Structures are given as C-alpha cells and as structure tokens.
Amino acid sequence: MTPRPYTLIAELTYRCPLRCPYCSNPTDYLAYKNELTTEDWCRVFGEAEELGVVQLHLTGGEPLARKDLEVLAARAREVGLYVNLVTSGIPLTRERLLGLAQAGVDHVQVSVQSSRAELADEIGGYAGHARKLDVMRWVKELDLPLTMNVVLHRANLDEIDELVALAEEVGADRLELANTQYLNWALSNRDVLLPTREQIERAAEKAAPHRERLRGRMDVLFVKPDYFGATPKACMDGWARRFVQIVPDGRVVPCHAATSITALVFENVRGRPLKEIWASSPALLAYRGEAWMQEPCRSCDRRAIDFGGCRCQAFALTGDAAATDPACHLSAHRASIDTAHAAADAGGQARRYLYRGKPPNEGKTTP
Amino acid sequence: MLVIDAAFVPRLGRKARLKLDRHANKYMIIYPERGLELNDAAAAIAKKCDGSRSVAVIAAELAAEHEGAPRDAIEQDVVAFVSMLRDKGLLQV
Numbered sequence: 494m495t496p497r498p499y500t501l502i503a504e505l506t507y508r509c510p511l512r513c514p515y516c517s518n519p520t521d522y523l524a525y526k527n528e529l530t531t532e533d534w535c536r537v538f539g540e541a542e543e544l545g546v547v548q549l550h551l552t553g554g555e556p557l558a559r560k561d562l563e564v565l566a567a568r569a570r571e572v573g574l575y576v577n578l579v580t581s582g583i584p585l586t587r588e589r590l591l592g593l594a595q596a597g598v599d600h601v602q603v604s605v606q607s608s609r610a611e612l613a614d615e616i617g618g619y620a621g622h623a624r625k626l627d628v629m630r631w632v633k634e635l636d637l638p639l640t641m642n643v644v645l646h647r648a649n650l651d652e653i654d655e656l657v658a659l660a661e662e663v664g665a666d667r668l669e670l671a672n673t674q675y676l677n678w679a680l681s682n683r684d685v686l687l688p689t690r691e692q693i694e695r696a697a698e699k700a701a702p703h704r705e706r707l708r709g710r711m712d713v714l715f716v717k718p719d720y721f722g723a724t725p726k727a728c729m730d731g732w733a734r735r736f737v738q739i740v741p742d743g744r745v746v747p748c749h750a751a752t753s754i755t756a757l758v759f760e761n762v763r764g765r766p767l768k769e770i771w772a773s774s775p776a777l778l779a780y781r782g783e784a785w786m787q788e789p790c791r792s793c794d795r796r797a798i799d800f801g802g803c804r805c806q807a808f809a810l811t812g813d814a815a816a817t818d819p820a821c822h823l824s825a826h827r828a829s830i831d832t833a834h835a836a837a838d839a840g841g842q843a844r845r846y847l848y849r850g851k852p853p854n855e856g857k858t859t860p
Numbered sequence: 861m862l863v864i865d866a867a868f869v870p871r872l873g874r875k876a877r878l879k880l881d882r883h884a885n886k887y888m889i890i891y892p893e894r895g896l897e898l899n900d901a902a903a904a905i906a907k908k909c910d911g912s913r914s915v916a917v918i919a920a921e922l923a924a925e926h927e928g929a930p931r932d933a934i935e936q937d938v939v940a941f942v943s944m945l946r947d948k949g950l951l952q953v
Contacts, residue, residue, distance in 0.1 A: 497883065499895060545883045547890055575877060575890040600875060600892040638875035638892055666875060666949060667892060709861060709946050710953070 495772045496731075496781070497545035501574075502552060502738040502749075503534065505565070509555040511581050512618030513606065514846035515644050515679035515686060517749040518554060522849065528741045531561040533763060535568040537739065540767040542572045546737065551598075552579035554741070557589075563596040570597025577602060579642075582628035583621045590628070594635050601632045602640040602669075607648070608655035616648060618848045629663040640667040645696065646686040647841060653699040657713065665711055670700055672718035676750040676805050681847050687837040693721050720830050724795060725802025725818035732780035732804055737771060745770045747777060750805035754814045780804050785815050789823040862946050862953060864915065866935060870942045871911030871952040878906050891950055905941050911952065915939060 507522040519525075529537070538549065549569050556562055557580055569576045578593065579602045590601075605625055607613035613622035632639045641660045643649065649656075653670065660668040672693070675683045700715035707713055719726040729736045733747040740746055744759040745767065751757065757776040771777065779785060783796055790801040801807075802818020810819045811826045819826040864870075872878060876891045887903035889896040898906055904925075908918045919935035926934075945951050 500893075547879070547881065547888065547895055548893060550893075573879070575892075577893060599877070602892075636874055640892055709949055709951075712949050 496734045498541075498733075498735060498737040498771065499546060500548040500550065500736045501538075501541040501546045502550045502736060503537075503565075504738065504740050505529075505534070505551060505553055505556045505559045505562070506741050507554040508558040509553055509581065510583050510619050511555070511604075511621065512848040512850045513604075513616060513644070513678070514618075514682040514848060515646060515673045516849055517674075517677055517679070518849070519677055519750075519752050520681060520849075522554075525741045527743075528559075529739075529743045529762070531564055533743060534561075534565050537762050537767055538565070538569045538574060539572050540762075541737070542574060544737075544768050544771060547573075547575060548577065549574040550577045550579050555581050555583065557581075557583070557585055563592050566593055566596040566598050570599070575599050580604070580628075581617075581621065582625045583619065585624075585628050587631045590631050591635060594637055598637065600638040600640065602642050602667075603629050603632070604642050604644070605656070605659070606643070608652045608659050612648060616846075618846075618850070626663065629665065633664040638666045639664065640669060641665040642669040642671065644671055644673055645688075646673045647688040647692070647837070648686075648844060650688045650692045650696045653696050653703070657700075657703045657707075660711065660713075661707075667712040667714065669714050669716070670696075671714070671716040672721075674718070674803075674806075675720065676803075676809060677753065678847075678849060680809055683833060684836065684842040685844060685846055687720070687833055687841060689838045689841075690721065690834060691838070693718065719802070719806075719818070719820040720834060722820065723822040725799050725806075725820040727799045728803035728806075728818070731800040733771070733777040734781065734800075737767075745774060745777070747780075748805065750803075750809075751776075753805055754808045756814070780814070787815055787817070789821075790817050793823070862951070864939050864943045864946060866916040866919075866939075867914050868942070869911060869914050870909040870918075870945065872906070872909050872945070873950050873952045876945075876950040889945075889950060891948075896948075901937065902941055905938055909942065909945070909951075915942060 507518045507525050576599045578598045582603045606616040610622040614620045673679050704713040729748045738746045743761040743763045759776045760770045760774045804814045807816040807818050808814035810829050817824040876889050881888045887898045915938050919938050922934050923931040
C-alpha cells in the first residue's frame with residue numbers, strides 16, 4: 494500500500510547569501526537554474542494536500558530569495574497546510590516578515606551558527622549574526638512561534654549553555670540542537686566539522702537538564718549524531734514514506750541528499766501529477782518498504798525501526814545505496830566511521846572550511 | 861510548572877492548530893513540524909480548550925453530552941489530556 498506523506502519539504506531555491514560548510518544542499522547546487530514558477534508551486538501545494546500532506550516546509554537555500562514567497566505562503570495556507578518558514582533570516586525586513594505572517598506563515602525557524610557573533614559569521618561565511626537576532630525578536634513581536642535551529646559541530650558544540658541562554662533571551666518556543674549529518678557539503682567538510690566523542694557526550698549531558706527545566710515553555714531538542722551511536726537513525730522515517738520533498742527544479746525526492754545517488758532518476762512535477770509520482774516513481778519505490786534490503790538488514794529485528802538507516806550515507810560511504818548504513822555496528826563498513834571519529838579525537842583538521850560559492854580549491858582543508 | 865487542576869482554564873496556544881483531517885476523518889493538532897492525531901474523546905476535549913471554560917466546566921459539559929458517563933473519571937481524563945498539552949508547550953500560558 495502506498496504510504497501517506499504528512500510533510501512536504503519545498504526547496505524553493507538553492508540561492509542563499511550564507512555559505513555554511515554543512516549545507517544540506519547538493520554540492521552541484523549551481524546546476525539548478527530552472528526553478529519552478531509560482532504557478533507550479535501553487536498547483537503542487539494543492540496536489541500535496543490531496544495526497545495527505547499537512548505540514549509544509551518552505552525552505553531552500555534561502556526561501557526569502559523568492560520574490561513570490563508571500564504568494565506561495567498564502568496559497569499553502571489557503572489549502573490548509575501548516576506553513577513552516579525555514580530561513581536564515583537574511584535578507585529580511587520587519588515589514589516583509591509582517592507581510593509573510595499576514596500571508597499565512599504559521600511558524601518561523603531561524604538558523605543560528607553560534608552564540609558568538611564572530612564565530613557565527615565565520616561559520617556562515619557571511620556577517621549576518623546580528624541581523625538574525627533582530628529577526629528572531631521580530632518573529633516574537635509578531636506573536637509567531639519561533640524555532641531557533643543550530644547545526645552542531647566541532648566549533649560550536651561546547652556552547653550548549655550559551656545557545657540555550659540565547660534561545661531563552663529571544664523567546665524561542667523550540668530550540669533544535671541538531672548535530673551535523675555528514676552528507677552533501679557536510680561530507681566534504683567532515684574532517685573539519687567532526688567533533689570528538691567526548692564533546693558530544695558532554696554536550697548531551699549539558700542539554701538534558703535544560704530540556705527538563707524548560708519543559709512546557711521551550712522544547713529543547715538535542716539530536717545525537719548517527720556516527721556516535723551503534724545503530725543508524727530512522728532516516729526520514731523511511732525512504733519516501735512520511736516525507737516528500739521537491740527540489741527547486743521540480744524533481745520529487747525523498748530527502749535532502751537523494752540526488753547524490755547518481756543511479757536514480759527522479760520524476761518532475763512539471764510533467765506528471767505529484768500523486769502519480771509518489772505512487773509509482775521507480776526512484777521512490779527503489780528503497781520504500783523492505784524488499785530492497787540485503788543482509789544484515791533483511792533479517793534484522795530493527796529493520797522496521799530504523800529502515801536500514803540512511804540510503805544516501807550508505808551510497809556515499811560504500812558506493813551501494815542498498816547497503817546497510819555504515820553507522821550501524823553490523824555494517825561491514827563501520828570502520829570508515831570509526832576511523833573518522835578516531836581522527837577527530839586525535840585533534841581533527843584545522844578550521845578551514847570548504848565553502849559553497851567559492852572555487853573548489855580555495856579554502857580547501859589542508860593537513 | 862503550570863498546575864492543571866479543576867479551576868484551570870485551558871486554551872490552545874498560538875502555535876497549535878486544531879484541524880479536522882479530511883483524509884482520516886479525525887481531528888489533529890498541528891504545530892511546528894509535528895502533528896498529534898486525536899481520538900474522538902481527545903478531540904471532544906480539545907475543541908473546548910478555547911480559554912472560555914475551566915477543566916471542571918469542560919468535564920461537566922462532556923458528562924452532560926454523554927449520559928451516564930461518570931463526571932469524576934471524565935475530569936481526570938481532561939486533566940491528563942491538558943497536562944499532555946502543557947508538556948508539549950501547546951497551551952497558551
């Protein structure tokens with residue numbers, strides 16, 4: 494039976510003023526020039542609602558780069574979707590934010606790179622931290638729910654207390670402390686970003702009491718990295734199961750990194766209704782359910798819990814997208830992750846990020 | 861922590877939207893990046909969490925709507941449901 498997707502992740506554009514070294518966009522993001530039109534997206538939002546979607550993430554890249562964002566938010570709200578705006582907050586004025594709230598944005602998620610302005614701007618590759626603080630305050634002044642999202646890695650993982658304090662100060666309703674997932678740009682920067690195992694344990698210990706203390710006022714989420722555990726994460730709650738994602742050029746994918754699996758051909762909403770693509774696209778059927786599984790996944794007790802982990806990570810680290818996720822202790826390739834961790838524990842690489850928006854060799858990590 | 865008792869007047873927060881899901885024909889509370897599917901009993905309570913009635917009044921109304929249902933047990937259910945909303949940050953405070 495075809496599963497019901499509850500969430501549509503609409504990547505409106507890959508344009509973005511920030512250049513975060515863990516960006517979830519594809520490393521060939523510059524090739525996505527042919528963005529869907531306003532009319533395309535408006536039609537797709539209706540098709541998504543018919544398919545069962547209730548949550549919409551307007552994201553990117555930076556969704557604010559789309560001049561029609563207000564129209565899109567209004568259309569999404571009109572068909573009954575809960576509209577999450579996932580943004581860097583750059584560039585945004587209070588007037589535009591008010592317009593977006595009036596158009597129908599239900600919730601705003603703002604990314605923050607660090608509690609310290611100087612480091613935040615270095616990580617983001619853009620002097621935007623001060624403005625982000627303004628944006629978060631505006632969100633609360635307009636009485637919109639606010640999530641402050643921080644992607645955690647070696648350079649900011651020791652800031653848990655300061656990040657919680659910042660989230661409290663701006664009045665966030667949710668704080669996502671999400672460890673980097675090493676795909677796309679983050680995989681390119683893995684040796685610089687990967688923290689020590691001790692850092693992760695300490696950060697988790699620091700986050701737990703804040704979560705208890707703030708229960709009911711602020712939802713504090715600390716997402717442990719899959720590299721750290723013995724079993725893989727239930728990536729996207731299973732391939733093409735609960736989440737449907739559309740990339741800027743209109744192709745329907747199951748997640749942020751799926752286009753990195755080079756053998757898969759994803760169908761485009763320009764050519765076919767979303768419902769048909771969801772039900773029968775060979776790329777979405779490829780890893781939906783359990784039929785694709787090999788050993789040790791095929792006979793594993795956890796196969797309905799973690800779905801074999803992340804297909805994109807399996808492909809990136811083993812060359813076989815149907816392999817067990819190397820984050821699993823049962824994977825024959827687990828050593829590739831343990832080796833990376835050991836290198837991080839031994840001191841890691843100097844903080845020289847490979848930024849998007851720069852030629853491949855400039856800023857490249859050197860030993 | 862907010863105490864949920866008979867006198868407490870619950871109201872769904874700004875971030876929560878109560879919605880009839882036309883696909884499953886069940887009510888849901890949708891909030892940032894999450895959704896909560898409600899059974900019929902929970903939906904009946906949620907619809908009354910609009911800032912105009914106390915927990916005791918909600919329980920009395922539900923008892924009246926369902927003849928023979930014990931009011932005390934219903935009040936316990938309302939307290940439990942509203943406490944869950946509180947823990948998820950879905951109440952206006």
